[in-house]
Amino acid sequence: MKKETWRELTIGTINLNAGNSVVNLTGTWRSGRKPEFRPEHCIHCFFCWLYCPHFAIKVEGEKIAGINYDYCTGCGLCAEECPTKEKAIVMVPEEIKLAERRK
Amino acid sequence: MKTLKPLNGNQSIAEAARQIDPDVIAAYPITPSTAVVETIAQFKADGLITGEFVCPESEHSAMSVCIGAAAAGGRVMTATSSQGLALMWEMLYIAAGLRLPIVAAIANRALSAPINIHGDHSDTMGARDSGWIQIYSENCQEAYDNFIQAFRIAEHPDVRTPVLVGFDGFIISHSTEIVEVEDDEEVRQFVGEYLPLYPLLDTSRRFTVGPIDFTDYYFEHKRNQIEGIENSPRIIEQVGQEFGQRFGRYYGFIDAYRLEDAELAIVVMGSAAGTCKDAIDELREEGLKIGLLKPRVFRPFPHEIIAKALKDKLAVAVLDRSSSPGAFGAPLFNEIRSALYDYEKRPKIINYIYGLGGRDIKIEHFKEAAQNLVKIATTGRIDSYVGYLNLRE
Numbered sequence: 129m130k131k132e133t134w135r136e137l138t139i140g141t142i143n144l145n146a147g148n149s150v151v152n153l154t155g156t157w158r159s160g161r162k163p164e165f166r167p168e169h170c171i172h173c174f175f176c177w178l179y180c181p182h183f184a185i186k187v188e189g190e191k192i193a194g195i196n197y198d199y200c201t202g203c204g205l206c207a208e209e210c211p212t213k214e215k216a217i218v219m220v221p222e223e224i225k226l227a228e229r230r231k
Numbered sequence: 232m233k234t235l236k237p238l239n240g241n242q243s244i245a246e247a248a249r250q251i252d253p254d255v256i257a258a259y260p261i262t263p264s265t266a267v268v269e270t271i272a273q274f275k276a277d278g279l280i281t282g283e284f285v286c287p288e289s290e291h292s293a294m295s296v297c298i299g300a301a302a303a304g305g306r307v308m309t310a311t312s313s314q315g316l317a318l319m320w321e322m323l324y325i326a327a328g329l330r331l332p333i334v335a336a337i338a339n340r341a342l343s344a345p346i347n348i349h350g351d352h353s354d355t356m357g358a359r360d361s362g363w364i365q366i367y368s369e370n371c372q373e374a375y376d377n378f379i380q381a382f383r384i385a386e387h388p389d390v391r392t393p394v395l396v397g398f399d400g401f402i403i404s405h406s407t408e409i410v411e412v413e414d415d416e417e418v419r420q421f422v423g424e425y426l427p428l429y430p431l432l433d434t435s436r437r438f439t440v441g442p443i444d445f446t447d448y449y450f451e452h453k454r455n456q457i458e459g460i461e462n463s464p465r466i467i468e469q470v471g472q473e474f475g476q477r478f479g480r481y482y483g484f485i486d487a488y489r490l491e492d493a494e495l496a497i498v499v500m501g502s503a504a505g506t507c508k509d510a511i512d513e514l515r516e517e518g519l520k521i522g523l524l525k526p527r528v529f530r531p532f533p534h535e536i537i538a539k540a541l542k543d544k545l546a547v548a549v550l551d552r553s554s555s556p557g558a559f560g561a562p563l564f565n566e567i568r569s570a571l572y573d574y575e576k577r578p579k580i581i582n583y584i585y586g587l588g589g590r591d592i593k594i595e596h597f598k599e600a601a602q603n604l605v606k607i608a609t610t611g612r613i614d615s616y617v618g619y620l621n622l623r624e
Protein backbone atom coordinates (compact mmCIF):
# COMPACT_ATOMS: atom_id res chain seq x y z
CA MET A 129 0.00 0.00 0.00
CA LYS A 130 1.39 3.40 -0.97
CA LYS A 131 1.89 5.62 2.03
CA GLU A 132 0.87 9.28 1.83
CA THR A 133 3.38 12.11 2.09
CA TRP A 134 2.77 14.70 4.81
CA ARG A 135 1.16 17.00 2.26
CA GLU A 136 -1.35 14.36 1.24
CA LEU A 137 -2.54 13.66 4.76
CA THR A 138 -5.79 15.14 6.01
CA ILE A 139 -5.36 17.92 8.56
CA GLY A 140 -5.35 17.14 12.27
CA THR A 141 -4.73 13.37 12.07
CA ILE A 142 -8.24 12.91 10.65
CA ASN A 143 -8.54 9.54 8.99
CA LEU A 144 -11.28 9.64 6.37
CA ASN A 145 -10.78 5.97 5.71
CA ALA A 146 -12.76 4.94 8.78
CA GLY A 147 -13.14 1.20 9.20
CA ASN A 148 -9.70 0.43 7.84
CA SER A 149 -9.26 -2.33 10.42
CA VAL A 150 -10.64 -4.54 7.69
CA VAL A 151 -7.19 -4.39 6.14
CA ASN A 152 -5.10 -3.57 9.23
CA LEU A 153 -4.98 -6.90 11.02
CA THR A 154 -3.95 -5.95 14.56
CA GLY A 155 -3.64 -9.61 15.50
CA THR A 156 -0.11 -9.38 14.12
CA TRP A 157 0.86 -7.67 17.41
CA ARG A 158 0.32 -10.98 19.24
CA SER A 159 3.55 -12.45 20.48
CA GLY A 160 4.32 -15.64 22.30
CA ARG A 161 0.88 -16.75 23.37
CA LYS A 162 -2.69 -16.99 22.20
CA PRO A 163 -6.05 -17.87 23.75
CA GLU A 164 -7.46 -21.28 22.98
CA PHE A 165 -11.20 -21.87 23.11
CA ARG A 166 -12.42 -25.11 24.72
CA PRO A 167 -16.11 -25.21 23.85
CA GLU A 168 -16.83 -28.23 26.05
CA HIS A 169 -16.38 -26.07 29.18
CA CYS A 170 -18.10 -22.95 27.89
CA ILE A 171 -21.31 -21.81 29.62
CA HIS A 172 -21.75 -18.89 27.16
CA CYS A 173 -21.78 -16.25 29.85
CA PHE A 174 -20.19 -13.79 27.37
CA PHE A 175 -17.69 -12.47 29.92
CA CYS A 176 -14.86 -12.98 27.44
CA TRP A 177 -16.81 -11.13 24.75
CA LEU A 178 -17.50 -8.26 27.15
CA TYR A 179 -13.91 -7.92 28.33
CA CYS A 180 -12.06 -8.45 25.09
CA PRO A 181 -10.65 -5.01 24.17
CA HIS A 182 -10.44 -5.91 20.49
CA PHE A 183 -13.81 -7.51 19.72
CA ALA A 184 -11.92 -10.67 18.90
CA ILE A 185 -14.36 -13.16 20.43
CA LYS A 186 -16.41 -14.79 17.70
CA VAL A 187 -20.12 -15.15 18.24
CA GLU A 188 -22.55 -17.31 16.34
CA GLY A 189 -26.19 -16.83 17.16
CA GLU A 190 -26.22 -16.57 20.96
CA LYS A 191 -23.14 -18.68 21.46
CA ILE A 192 -19.42 -18.07 21.72
CA ALA A 193 -17.79 -19.64 18.70
CA GLY A 194 -14.07 -19.09 19.23
CA ILE A 195 -11.35 -16.50 18.72
CA ASN A 196 -10.75 -14.25 15.75
CA TYR A 197 -6.97 -14.41 15.53
CA ASP A 198 -6.87 -11.65 12.93
CA TYR A 199 -7.55 -9.17 15.72
CA CYS A 200 -6.65 -10.99 18.94
CA THR A 201 -3.56 -9.37 20.49
CA GLY A 202 -3.06 -12.14 23.01
CA CYS A 203 -3.62 -9.96 26.05
CA GLY A 204 -5.15 -12.81 28.04
CA LEU A 205 -8.08 -10.90 29.51
CA CYS A 206 -10.61 -13.41 28.19
CA ALA A 207 -8.85 -16.32 29.86
CA GLU A 208 -8.50 -14.36 33.09
CA GLU A 209 -12.18 -13.44 33.18
CA CYS A 210 -13.59 -16.81 32.11
CA PRO A 211 -15.46 -17.93 35.27
CA THR A 212 -15.81 -21.68 34.70
CA LYS A 213 -14.02 -24.12 36.99
CA GLU A 214 -12.32 -25.73 34.04
CA LYS A 215 -11.47 -22.68 31.98
CA ALA A 216 -13.15 -22.50 28.59
CA ILE A 217 -10.36 -20.20 27.40
CA VAL A 218 -6.73 -20.89 28.22
CA MET A 219 -3.63 -19.12 27.05
CA VAL A 220 -1.24 -21.40 25.16
CA PRO A 221 2.20 -20.77 23.71
CA GLU A 222 2.26 -19.72 20.11
CA GLU A 223 5.10 -19.36 17.71
CA ILE A 224 4.52 -17.34 14.59
CA LYS A 225 7.19 -17.47 11.98
CA LEU A 226 8.44 -14.06 10.98
CA ALA A 227 7.84 -14.85 7.34
CA GLU A 228 4.20 -15.66 8.06
CA ARG A 229 3.69 -12.47 10.04
CA ARG A 230 4.97 -10.34 7.19
CA LYS A 231 2.41 -11.79 4.80
CA MET B 232 -20.82 51.86 19.43
CA LYS B 233 -17.36 51.95 20.99
CA THR B 234 -17.48 52.52 24.76
CA LEU B 235 -14.81 53.32 27.30
CA LYS B 236 -14.97 51.03 30.31
CA PRO B 237 -12.83 50.71 33.40
CA LEU B 238 -11.78 47.04 33.22
CA ASN B 239 -8.96 44.95 34.56
CA GLY B 240 -7.25 42.36 32.37
CA ASN B 241 -9.49 39.51 33.47
CA GLN B 242 -12.63 41.54 32.89
CA SER B 243 -11.31 42.62 29.48
CA ILE B 244 -10.96 38.98 28.44
CA ALA B 245 -14.39 38.13 29.86
CA GLU B 246 -15.90 41.09 28.02
CA ALA B 247 -14.41 39.89 24.73
CA ALA B 248 -15.67 36.38 25.51
CA ARG B 249 -19.18 37.73 26.11
CA GLN B 250 -19.12 39.48 22.75
CA ILE B 251 -17.75 36.47 20.87
CA ASP B 252 -19.99 34.06 22.80
CA PRO B 253 -18.14 30.80 21.99
CA ASP B 254 -20.14 27.56 21.82
CA VAL B 255 -18.32 26.04 24.75
CA ILE B 256 -16.30 27.60 27.56
CA ALA B 257 -14.61 25.06 29.81
CA ALA B 258 -12.38 26.35 32.58
CA TYR B 259 -11.25 25.69 36.10
CA PRO B 260 -10.56 28.78 38.19
CA ILE B 261 -7.01 29.51 39.30
CA THR B 262 -5.36 32.70 40.53
CA PRO B 263 -4.77 35.13 38.85
CA SER B 264 -7.12 34.20 35.98
CA THR B 265 -10.03 33.25 38.26
CA ALA B 266 -11.99 36.39 37.50
CA VAL B 267 -12.12 35.51 33.79
CA VAL B 268 -13.96 32.32 34.63
CA GLU B 269 -16.00 33.94 37.40
CA THR B 270 -17.15 36.82 35.21
CA ILE B 271 -18.09 34.51 32.35
CA ALA B 272 -20.03 32.30 34.79
CA GLN B 273 -21.92 35.41 35.87
CA PHE B 274 -22.64 36.31 32.23
CA LYS B 275 -24.02 32.81 31.76
CA ALA B 276 -26.16 33.06 34.89
CA ASP B 277 -27.47 36.43 33.72
CA GLY B 278 -28.35 35.04 30.31
CA LEU B 279 -25.85 37.27 28.50
CA ILE B 280 -24.18 34.39 26.68
CA THR B 281 -25.68 31.35 25.00
CA GLY B 282 -22.60 29.08 24.97
CA GLU B 283 -22.27 26.08 27.27
CA PHE B 284 -20.28 26.87 30.39
CA VAL B 285 -18.52 23.81 31.79
CA CYS B 286 -16.70 23.82 35.12
CA PRO B 287 -14.85 20.49 35.29
CA GLU B 288 -12.79 19.07 38.15
CA SER B 289 -9.36 20.21 36.98
CA GLU B 290 -7.49 22.07 34.26
CA HIS B 291 -6.56 18.78 32.63
CA SER B 292 -10.26 18.08 32.33
CA ALA B 293 -10.98 21.64 31.21
CA MET B 294 -8.62 21.26 28.26
CA SER B 295 -10.03 17.79 27.60
CA VAL B 296 -13.53 19.27 27.43
CA CYS B 297 -12.22 21.95 25.08
CA ILE B 298 -10.69 19.30 22.83
CA GLY B 299 -13.87 17.23 22.76
CA ALA B 300 -16.04 20.27 22.11
CA ALA B 301 -13.72 21.58 19.39
CA ALA B 302 -13.56 18.16 17.72
CA ALA B 303 -17.35 18.10 17.81
CA GLY B 304 -17.26 21.31 15.80
CA GLY B 305 -17.66 24.07 18.36
CA ARG B 306 -15.89 27.38 18.85
CA VAL B 307 -14.18 26.89 22.18
CA MET B 308 -12.24 28.83 24.80
CA THR B 309 -10.66 28.45 28.21
CA ALA B 310 -8.64 30.49 30.69
CA THR B 311 -5.97 29.51 33.18
CA SER B 312 -2.61 30.33 34.78
CA SER B 313 0.56 28.72 36.05
CA GLN B 314 -0.04 25.25 37.58
CA GLY B 315 -3.34 25.15 35.72
CA LEU B 316 -1.57 25.44 32.38
CA ALA B 317 1.00 22.92 33.60
CA LEU B 318 -1.77 20.48 34.42
CA MET B 319 -3.13 20.94 30.89
CA TRP B 320 0.23 19.98 29.47
CA GLU B 321 -0.44 16.69 27.74
CA MET B 322 -3.74 17.99 26.45
CA LEU B 323 -2.08 21.09 24.97
CA TYR B 324 -0.10 18.90 22.62
CA ILE B 325 -3.22 16.97 21.69
CA ALA B 326 -5.17 20.15 20.91
CA ALA B 327 -2.35 21.27 18.62
CA GLY B 328 -1.84 17.83 17.07
CA LEU B 329 -5.52 17.54 16.24
CA ARG B 330 -5.41 21.10 14.81
CA LEU B 331 -8.28 22.29 16.99
CA PRO B 332 -8.57 26.10 17.01
CA ILE B 333 -9.08 26.49 20.76
CA VAL B 334 -8.35 29.91 22.27
CA ALA B 335 -6.91 30.17 25.78
CA ALA B 336 -6.48 33.29 27.88
CA ILE B 337 -3.49 32.90 30.17
CA ALA B 338 -2.93 35.29 33.05
CA ASN B 339 0.80 34.57 33.24
CA ARG B 340 2.00 33.40 36.64
CA ALA B 341 5.09 31.82 38.16
CA LEU B 342 5.37 28.05 38.55
CA SER B 343 5.89 26.27 41.86
CA ALA B 344 8.12 25.62 43.81
CA PRO B 345 8.26 27.82 45.78
CA ILE B 346 4.56 28.49 45.44
CA ASN B 347 3.84 31.99 44.23
CA ILE B 348 0.77 33.54 42.66
CA HIS B 349 2.39 36.51 40.91
CA GLY B 350 3.22 37.20 37.34
CA ASP B 351 6.01 35.84 35.21
CA HIS B 352 6.17 34.01 31.89
CA SER B 353 7.36 30.61 33.14
CA ASP B 354 4.00 28.97 32.49
CA THR B 355 3.57 29.83 28.82
CA MET B 356 7.30 29.64 28.08
CA GLY B 357 7.19 26.07 29.29
CA ALA B 358 4.44 25.43 26.75
CA ARG B 359 6.41 26.97 23.92
CA ASP B 360 6.96 23.69 22.08
CA SER B 361 3.40 22.46 22.49
CA GLY B 362 2.43 23.73 19.04
CA TRP B 363 0.24 26.61 20.22
CA ILE B 364 0.48 30.10 18.79
CA GLN B 365 1.52 32.49 21.56
CA ILE B 366 0.58 36.17 21.69
CA TYR B 367 1.62 38.42 24.59
CA SER B 368 -0.13 41.57 25.78
CA GLU B 369 1.27 44.75 27.30
CA ASN B 370 -1.92 46.01 28.96
CA CYS B 371 -5.66 45.41 29.32
CA GLN B 372 -6.44 46.92 25.92
CA GLU B 373 -4.02 44.60 24.19
CA ALA B 374 -5.35 41.62 26.12
CA TYR B 375 -8.86 42.46 24.88
CA ASP B 376 -7.72 43.12 21.30
CA ASN B 377 -5.44 40.08 21.13
CA PHE B 378 -8.13 37.80 22.48
CA ILE B 379 -10.58 38.86 19.77
CA GLN B 380 -7.98 38.44 17.03
CA ALA B 381 -6.96 35.05 18.42
CA PHE B 382 -10.19 33.43 17.20
CA ARG B 383 -9.68 34.69 13.66
CA ILE B 384 -6.10 33.46 13.62
CA ALA B 385 -6.81 30.07 15.18
CA GLU B 386 -9.81 29.37 12.99
CA HIS B 387 -8.34 30.40 9.64
CA PRO B 388 -8.52 27.32 7.38
CA ASP B 389 -4.80 27.50 6.60
CA VAL B 390 -3.88 27.74 10.28
CA ARG B 391 -6.35 25.69 12.40
CA THR B 392 -4.00 25.86 15.35
CA PRO B 393 -4.81 26.72 18.97
CA VAL B 394 -3.82 30.16 20.21
CA LEU B 395 -2.99 31.33 23.69
CA VAL B 396 -3.09 34.96 24.68
CA GLY B 397 -0.82 35.84 27.60
CA PHE B 398 -1.27 38.82 29.89
CA ASP B 399 0.84 39.28 33.01
CA GLY B 400 -0.76 38.02 36.19
CA PHE B 401 -1.83 40.79 38.60
CA ILE B 402 0.09 43.50 36.73
CA ILE B 403 -2.48 43.24 33.93
CA SER B 404 -5.04 40.76 35.22
CA HIS B 405 -5.84 42.82 38.33
CA SER B 406 -5.02 46.37 37.23
CA THR B 407 -7.91 48.49 36.06
CA GLU B 408 -7.46 50.61 32.96
CA ILE B 409 -9.78 52.43 30.66
CA VAL B 410 -10.38 49.97 27.85
CA GLU B 411 -11.96 50.79 24.50
CA VAL B 412 -14.65 48.15 24.24
CA GLU B 413 -15.95 47.77 20.72
CA ASP B 414 -19.57 47.38 19.74
CA ASP B 415 -20.92 43.84 20.34
CA GLU B 416 -22.18 43.51 16.79
CA GLU B 417 -18.94 44.86 15.30
CA VAL B 418 -16.91 42.33 17.28
CA ARG B 419 -19.20 39.52 16.19
CA GLN B 420 -18.89 40.58 12.58
CA PHE B 421 -15.12 40.81 12.87
CA VAL B 422 -14.79 37.35 14.37
CA GLY B 423 -17.34 35.93 11.93
CA GLU B 424 -18.98 32.57 11.78
CA TYR B 425 -16.84 29.53 12.54
CA LEU B 426 -16.94 26.71 10.02
CA PRO B 427 -15.34 23.56 11.42
CA LEU B 428 -13.61 21.32 8.88
CA TYR B 429 -14.42 17.87 10.23
CA PRO B 430 -16.97 18.24 13.03
CA LEU B 431 -17.71 14.95 14.77
CA LEU B 432 -21.34 16.02 15.04
CA ASP B 433 -21.62 15.75 11.28
CA THR B 434 -22.80 12.16 11.18
CA SER B 435 -23.12 12.12 7.40
CA ARG B 436 -19.38 11.44 7.10
CA ARG B 437 -17.42 8.62 8.64
CA PHE B 438 -13.93 9.42 9.92
CA THR B 439 -11.61 8.88 12.85
CA VAL B 440 -10.06 11.67 14.92
CA GLY B 441 -6.71 10.99 16.56
CA PRO B 442 -6.02 7.37 15.64
CA ILE B 443 -2.74 5.72 16.59
CA ASP B 444 0.31 6.31 14.40
CA PHE B 445 3.44 4.28 14.51
CA THR B 446 6.83 4.74 12.94
CA ASP B 447 5.20 4.79 9.51
CA TYR B 448 2.93 7.86 9.91
CA TYR B 449 3.66 9.84 13.09
CA PHE B 450 6.44 11.85 11.47
CA GLU B 451 4.27 12.83 8.47
CA HIS B 452 1.39 13.86 10.72
CA LYS B 453 3.73 15.98 12.83
CA ARG B 454 5.11 17.69 9.72
CA ASN B 455 1.53 18.23 8.57
CA GLN B 456 0.78 19.87 11.92
CA ILE B 457 3.81 22.18 11.71
CA GLU B 458 2.47 23.52 8.40
CA GLY B 459 -0.46 25.13 10.24
CA ILE B 460 1.71 27.32 12.45
CA GLU B 461 4.10 27.97 9.55
CA ASN B 462 1.16 29.35 7.58
CA SER B 463 0.11 31.58 10.43
CA PRO B 464 2.41 34.63 10.03
CA ARG B 465 0.56 35.99 7.02
CA ILE B 466 -2.78 35.43 8.74
CA ILE B 467 -1.61 37.09 11.97
CA GLU B 468 -0.45 40.05 9.89
CA GLN B 469 -3.70 40.22 7.91
CA VAL B 470 -5.91 39.91 10.99
CA GLY B 471 -3.89 42.61 12.79
CA GLN B 472 -4.36 44.96 9.82
CA GLU B 473 -8.06 44.22 9.47
CA PHE B 474 -8.52 44.78 13.18
CA GLY B 475 -6.83 48.16 12.79
CA GLN B 476 -8.98 49.13 9.82
CA ARG B 477 -12.15 48.34 11.73
CA PHE B 478 -11.28 49.45 15.24
CA GLY B 479 -8.34 51.83 14.78
CA ARG B 480 -5.74 49.82 16.67
CA TYR B 481 -3.26 48.07 14.37
CA TYR B 482 -1.25 45.01 15.34
CA GLY B 483 1.84 43.31 13.94
CA PHE B 484 4.53 41.01 15.27
CA ILE B 485 6.56 43.58 17.15
CA ASP B 486 6.24 47.04 18.58
CA ALA B 487 9.24 49.30 18.15
CA TYR B 488 9.64 52.33 20.38
CA ARG B 489 12.28 54.94 19.44
CA LEU B 490 14.18 52.06 17.90
CA GLU B 491 14.89 53.19 14.38
CA ASP B 492 17.83 55.51 15.03
CA ALA B 493 18.88 53.73 18.22
CA GLU B 494 22.36 52.28 18.69
CA LEU B 495 21.35 50.28 21.74
CA ALA B 496 18.18 48.29 22.27
CA ILE B 497 16.24 46.59 24.99
CA VAL B 498 13.90 43.74 24.12
CA VAL B 499 11.11 43.00 26.55
CA MET B 500 7.72 41.32 26.25
CA GLY B 501 4.48 41.91 28.13
CA SER B 502 3.63 44.54 30.73
CA ALA B 503 7.25 45.52 31.45
CA ALA B 504 7.37 47.11 27.99
CA GLY B 505 5.25 49.95 29.37
CA THR B 506 7.76 50.79 32.09
CA CYS B 507 10.58 50.33 29.61
CA LYS B 508 9.16 53.08 27.37
CA ASP B 509 9.43 55.53 30.25
CA ALA B 510 12.99 54.37 30.90
CA ILE B 511 13.80 54.86 27.20
CA ASP B 512 12.41 58.42 27.32
CA GLU B 513 14.55 59.28 30.34
CA LEU B 514 17.64 57.67 28.84
CA ARG B 515 17.07 59.54 25.59
CA GLU B 516 16.93 62.78 27.54
CA GLU B 517 20.23 61.80 29.10
CA GLY B 518 21.59 61.56 25.57
CA LEU B 519 21.59 57.81 25.04
CA LYS B 520 20.49 56.55 21.61
CA ILE B 521 18.41 53.67 22.88
CA GLY B 522 15.13 52.07 21.84
CA LEU B 523 12.74 49.29 22.74
CA LEU B 524 11.60 46.26 20.79
CA LYS B 525 8.55 44.51 22.16
CA PRO B 526 7.72 41.16 20.56
CA ARG B 527 3.98 40.58 20.51
CA VAL B 528 4.03 37.12 18.97
CA PHE B 529 6.41 34.54 20.38
CA ARG B 530 5.12 31.50 18.45
CA PRO B 531 5.48 31.58 15.51
CA PHE B 532 8.71 33.41 16.30
CA PRO B 533 9.08 36.44 14.00
CA HIS B 534 12.81 35.85 13.58
CA GLU B 535 13.26 37.81 10.36
CA ILE B 536 11.37 40.86 11.53
CA ILE B 537 13.24 40.96 14.82
CA ALA B 538 16.62 40.34 13.23
CA LYS B 539 16.07 43.14 10.71
CA ALA B 540 15.06 45.53 13.47
CA LEU B 541 18.11 44.72 15.59
CA LYS B 542 20.91 43.82 13.20
CA ASP B 543 22.39 47.32 12.94
CA LYS B 544 22.41 48.02 16.66
CA LEU B 545 25.66 47.99 18.61
CA ALA B 546 24.40 46.17 21.68
CA VAL B 547 21.12 44.59 22.69
CA ALA B 548 19.81 43.42 26.05
CA VAL B 549 17.08 40.79 25.85
CA LEU B 550 14.97 40.61 28.99
CA ASP B 551 13.25 37.35 29.83
CA ARG B 552 10.57 36.96 32.47
CA SER B 553 11.33 33.26 32.79
CA SER B 554 14.38 31.09 33.19
CA SER B 555 15.52 27.98 31.40
CA PRO B 556 17.77 26.36 33.97
CA GLY B 557 20.90 24.95 32.42
CA ALA B 558 20.33 26.57 29.04
CA PHE B 559 22.45 29.32 27.53
CA GLY B 560 20.11 32.08 28.63
CA ALA B 561 16.32 32.19 28.64
CA PRO B 562 13.94 31.52 25.70
CA LEU B 563 13.59 34.98 24.15
CA PHE B 564 17.37 35.44 24.27
CA ASN B 565 17.98 32.05 22.62
CA GLU B 566 15.60 32.85 19.78
CA ILE B 567 16.89 36.34 19.11
CA ARG B 568 20.55 35.38 19.25
CA SER B 569 19.87 32.56 16.85
CA ALA B 570 17.86 34.85 14.54
CA LEU B 571 20.87 37.15 14.14
CA TYR B 572 23.40 34.43 13.42
CA ASP B 573 23.37 34.85 9.64
CA TYR B 574 23.98 38.59 9.67
CA GLU B 575 27.58 39.51 9.16
CA LYS B 576 27.10 42.75 11.04
CA ARG B 577 25.21 42.04 14.22
CA PRO B 578 25.00 43.47 17.71
CA LYS B 579 26.50 42.14 20.90
CA ILE B 580 23.66 40.48 22.77
CA ILE B 581 23.19 39.85 26.44
CA ASN B 582 20.37 38.38 28.48
CA TYR B 583 18.74 39.54 31.67
CA ILE B 584 16.31 37.46 33.64
CA TYR B 585 13.90 39.68 35.55
CA GLY B 586 10.60 39.70 37.37
CA LEU B 587 10.36 36.05 38.43
CA GLY B 588 7.50 35.50 40.84
CA GLY B 589 6.22 39.02 40.22
CA ARG B 590 9.43 40.81 41.31
CA ASP B 591 9.13 44.46 40.27
CA ILE B 592 11.05 45.87 37.38
CA LYS B 593 11.43 49.63 37.59
CA ILE B 594 12.92 52.36 35.46
CA GLU B 595 16.18 52.11 37.41
CA HIS B 596 16.56 48.46 36.42
CA PHE B 597 16.17 49.21 32.73
CA LYS B 598 18.77 51.93 33.26
CA GLU B 599 21.11 49.41 34.85
CA ALA B 600 20.80 47.24 31.74
CA ALA B 601 21.34 50.31 29.56
CA GLN B 602 24.54 51.26 31.40
CA ASN B 603 25.89 47.78 30.76
CA LEU B 604 25.00 48.13 27.07
CA VAL B 605 26.94 51.39 26.90
CA LYS B 606 29.94 49.64 28.41
CA ILE B 607 29.67 46.72 25.99
CA ALA B 608 29.24 49.02 23.00
CA THR B 609 32.31 51.05 23.89
CA THR B 610 34.65 48.28 25.01
CA GLY B 611 33.29 45.47 22.84
CA ARG B 612 33.65 43.23 25.88
CA ILE B 613 30.92 41.20 27.57
CA ASP B 614 31.61 40.23 31.16
CA SER B 615 28.55 38.08 31.61
CA TYR B 616 26.04 36.88 29.01
CA VAL B 617 23.25 36.17 31.44
CA GLY B 618 22.46 38.52 34.30
CA TYR B 619 19.63 39.06 36.76
CA LEU B 620 17.82 42.35 37.30
CA ASN B 621 16.63 43.42 40.74
CA LEU B 622 17.90 40.29 42.43
CA ARG B 623 19.65 40.46 45.82
CA GLU B 624 23.15 39.26 44.99
Ligand code: SF4
Pocket residue numbers: 162163179180181182183184185195199200201202203204205206207
Ligand atom coordinates in the same frame (compact mmCIF):
# COMPACT_ATOMS: atom_id res chain seq x y z
S1 SF4 C 1 -6.46 -12.64 24.35
FE1 SF4 C 1 -7.21 -10.55 24.58
S2 SF4 C 1 -7.49 -9.88 22.50
FE2 SF4 C 1 -7.34 -12.09 22.39
S3 SF4 C 1 -9.44 -12.76 22.48
FE3 SF4 C 1 -8.68 -12.77 24.57
S4 SF4 C 1 -9.27 -10.78 25.38
FE4 SF4 C 1 -9.47 -10.66 23.17
Ligand code: SF4
Pocket residue numbers: 169170171172173174175176177192206209210211212215216217
Ligand atom coordinates in the same frame (compact mmCIF):
# COMPACT_ATOMS: atom_id res chain seq x y z
S1 SF4 D 1 -16.00 -16.35 29.57
FE1 SF4 D 1 -15.56 -18.52 29.38
S2 SF4 D 1 -17.48 -19.50 29.80
FE2 SF4 D 1 -17.98 -17.38 29.51
S3 SF4 D 1 -18.48 -17.26 27.34
FE3 SF4 D 1 -16.34 -16.84 27.46
S4 SF4 D 1 -15.34 -18.81 27.16
FE4 SF4 D 1 -17.45 -19.23 27.63
